[in-house]
Amino acid sequence: xxxxxxxxxxxxxxxxxxxxxxxxxxxxxxxxxxxxxxxxxxxxxxxxxxxxxxxxxxxxxxxxxxxxxxxxxxxxxxxxxxxxxxxxxxxxxxxxxxxxxxxxxxxxxxxxxxxxxxxxxxxxxxxxxxxxxxxxxxxxxxxxxxxxxxxxxxxxxxxxxxxxxxxxxxxxxxxxxxxxxxxxxxxxxxxxxxxxxxxxxxxxxxxxxxxxxxxxxxxxxxxxxxxxxxxxxxxxxxxxxxxxxxxxxxxxxxxxxxxxxxxxxxxxxxxxxxxxxxxxxxxxx
Amino acid sequence: xxxxxxxxxxxxxxxxxxxxxxxxxxxxxxxxxxxxxxxxxxxxxxxxxxxxxxxxxxxxxxxxxxxxxxxxxxxxxxxxxxxxxxxxxxxxxxxxxxxxxxxxxxxxxxxxxxxxxxxxxxxxxxxxxxxxxxxxxxxxxxxxxxxxxxxxxxxxxxxxxxxxxxxxxxxxxxxxxxxxxxxxxxxxxxxxxxxxxxxxxxxxxxxxxxxxxxxxxxxxxxxxxxxxxxxxxxxxxxxxxxxxxxxxxxxxxxxxxxxxxxxxxxxxxxxxxxxxxxxxxxxxxxxxxxxxxxxxxxxxxxxxxxxxxxxxxxxxxxxxxxxxxxxxxxxxxxxxxxxxxxxxxxx
Numbered sequence: 297x298x299x300x301x302x303x304x305x306x307x308x309x310x311x312x313x314x315x316x317x318x319x320x321x322x323x324x325x326x327x328x329x330x331x332x333x334x335x336x337x338x339x340x341x342x343x344x345x346x347x348x349x350x351x352x353x354x355x356x357x358x359x360x361x362x363x364x365x366x367x368x369x370x371x372x373x374x375x376x377x378x379x380x381x382x383x384x385x386x387x388x389x390x391x392x393x394x395x396x397x398x399x400x401x402x403x404x405x406x407x408x409x410x411x412x413x414x415x416x417x418x419x420x421x422x423x424x425x426x427x428x429x430x431x432x433x434x435x436x437x438x439x440x441x442x443x444x445x446x447x448x449x450x451x452x453x454x455x456x457x458x459x460x461x462x463x464x465x466x467x468x469x470x471x472x473x474x475x476x477x478x479x480x481x482x483x484x485x486x487x488x489x490x491x492x493x494x495x496x497x498x499x500x501x502x503x504x505x506x507x508x509x510x511x512x513x514x515x516x517x518x519x520x521x522x523x524x525x526x527x528x529x530x531x532x533x534x535x536x537x538x539x540x541x542x543x544x545x546x547x548x549x550x551x552x553x554x555x556x557x558x559x560x561x562x563x564x565x566x567x568x569x570x571x572x573x574x575x576x577x578x579x580x581x
Numbered sequence: 582x583x584x585x586x587x588x589x590x591x592x593x594x595x596x597x598x599x600x601x602x603x604x605x606x607x608x609x610x611x612x613x614x615x616x617x618x619x620x621x622x623x624x625x626x627x628x629x630x631x632x633x634x635x636x637x638x639x640x641x642x643x644x645x646x647x648x649x650x651x652x653x654x655x656x657x658x659x660x661x662x663x664x665x666x667x668x669x670x671x672x673x674x675x676x677x678x679x680x681x682x683x684x685x686x687x688x689x690x691x692x693x694x695x696x697x698x699x700x701x702x703x704x705x706x707x708x709x710x711x712x713x714x715x716x717x718x719x720x721x722x723x724x725x726x727x728x729x730x731x732x733x734x735x736x737x738x739x740x741x742x743x744x745x746x747x748x749x750x751x752x753x754x755x756x757x758x759x760x761x762x763x764x765x766x767x768x769x770x771x772x773x774x775x776x777x778x779x780x781x782x783x784x785x786x787x788x789x790x791x792x793x794x795x796x797x798x799x800x801x802x803x804x805x806x807x808x809x810x811x812x813x814x815x816x817x818x819x820x821x822x823x824x825x826x827x828x829x830x831x832x833x834x835x836x837x838x839x840x841x842x843x844x845x846x847x848x849x850x851x852x853x854x855x856x857x858x859x860x861x862x863x864x865x866x867x868x869x870x871x872x873x874x875x876x877x878x879x880x881x882x883x884x885x886x887x888x889x890x891x892x893x894x895x896x897x898x899x900x901x902x903x904x905x906x907x908x909x910x911x912x913x914x915x916x917x918x919x920x921x922x923x924x925x926x927x928x
């Protein structure tokens with residue numbers, strides 16, 4: 297017992313064990329075993345073979361770039377929709393309450409349902425196609441098209457509510473007086489938005505971008521169902537490898553995917569901490 | 582000749598609720614006018630309409646000869662000092678001060694000159710590189726003031742700018758504001774619910790209540806000879822009494838005969854300021870002291886005369902009378918007669 301009394305850090309460690317230990321065990325152990333697995337041959341000897349495969353095989357290299365593409369494009373599309381939507385929700389209009397309830401619906405729809413929905417509605421010979429056929433229109437190829445337009449649309453459809461939710465609250469946190477001050481100082485509506493609203497809402501906007509980016513980069517159901525067979529993201533390739541029992545390859549791919557997510561997060565933290573550092577500089581002068 | 586600021590028959594209603602009954606007001610160039618009223622009297626609505634962030638339901642506003650109420654906020658030659666300061670939290674003090682000038686495309690060297698000038702008159706030396714959250718409340722308010730003044734607007738608006746500060750700071754900033762106004766001479770409209778602030782700073786005070794202008798006048802006029810009961814009560818302390826008047830003579834409820842400052846007949850209302858009543862201990866007096874409060878510079882009494890109670894104040898230099906002392910009293914000069922008007926007809 298006296299050891300415990302003397303070592304405060306030991307005490308703290310013991311007290312934290314239930315919380316941190318839980319996280320370490322259930323989150324860290326699988327990650328660690330995947331990490332170890334990705335460096336092992338079936339007989340347990342060390343190898344970089346699985347990583348070599350990822351960065352040399354054409355299909356996995358394509359998978360990596362596709363993952364990044366599917367991570368980025370829906371986010372960009374959602375962003376261009378979510379920002380105006382957030383601004384709209386800030387104003388009062390007839391039916392606003394109903395609208396702000398309705399727009400959140402996609403949040404509750406699982407990715408696989410979204411994928412199937414897109415197929416039923418947008419597939420050639422699908423619902424819209426048959427609707428448009430009598431008036432002489434045909435739908436462009438949106439499902440399993442080479443550019444993955446269907447994947448991007450479906451991803452954006454699912455992300456817009458989440459992004460809008462975060463960005464709306466980021467805008468709502470800006471006091472009205474600050475906007476009014478900008479207006480009275482000669483800034484037009486647009487300039488007020490660019491120089492006051494956007495910079496002040498930036499922490500919320502970047503958080504929304506990161507969270508949706510990581511989510512859509514690793515999503516499986518939508519690219520698997522709606523995406524083109526020629527370009528499959530790592531998440532889909534992982535499942536294929538998994539089905540063939542090549543666990544070590546799956547581990548390695550998972551590690552690469554996680555590494556990307558971590559790099560993005562680190563970039564975010566260094567960006568935000570630099571902003572914080574700049575404002576601290578003023579304090580010393 | 583048109584005044585610098587002309588507000589004509591301005592109204593505002595939300596559906597059936599009227600927040601501003603027709604309000605008309607003119608402010609001369611260089612004047613410091615305070616709009617004084619309790620919360621909900623419509624003074625903030627008036628300010629928002631002047632700024633352009635709220636639209637009037639009717640009426641016109643002219644500033645420096647130009648129609649104002651149709652222009653968007655950024656095209657009005659008005660700068661505002663907010664109660665919440667409303668500094669841009671992501672910009673340094675220097676950038677806050679330069680923001681408006683940049684928006685109005687003022688050339689860079691002119692910008693630097695004007696900023697240097699306001700830094701000087703608002704005493705912001707050494708604060709230019711700070712962020713707003715690194716400043717104290719008083720400093721933030723001075724930056725907000727400088728940010729408005731640097732625009733050299735035709736009209737400066739103040740929305741209770743001192744109400745978030747502690748009493749001592751409020752006092753010193755009040756002096757600074759008056760001195761600043763004397764120096765720059767910009768036409769100013771100051772909104773407050775604090776009558777002491779209004780009295781100390783204004784050339785004229787506009788008293789508002791329930792969406793109407795009750796009365797307009799200099800602090801002296803409004804304090805010494807208010808026309809309306811509301812003004813008499815809102816500015817300082819007073820005793821409201823009914824008198825039976827005939828000519829300039831009047832009889833108070835307890836029979837005492839007084840001189841009125843204007844002739845009247847029948848039942849009328851007078852306002853008797855506590856400091857205009859002089860009391861002395863007198864065993865045969867009609868009144869009894871029922872409470873005493875010593876406030877340092879002044880002594881504050883309540884006296885009972887029959888069922889009435891009267892507020893009396895006295896310079897604090899003398900020893901206070903104790904509760905229960907019988908007193909008699911004199912009234913200094915003629916008593917002020919109020920207009921016999923119900924509130925609704927005031928405007």
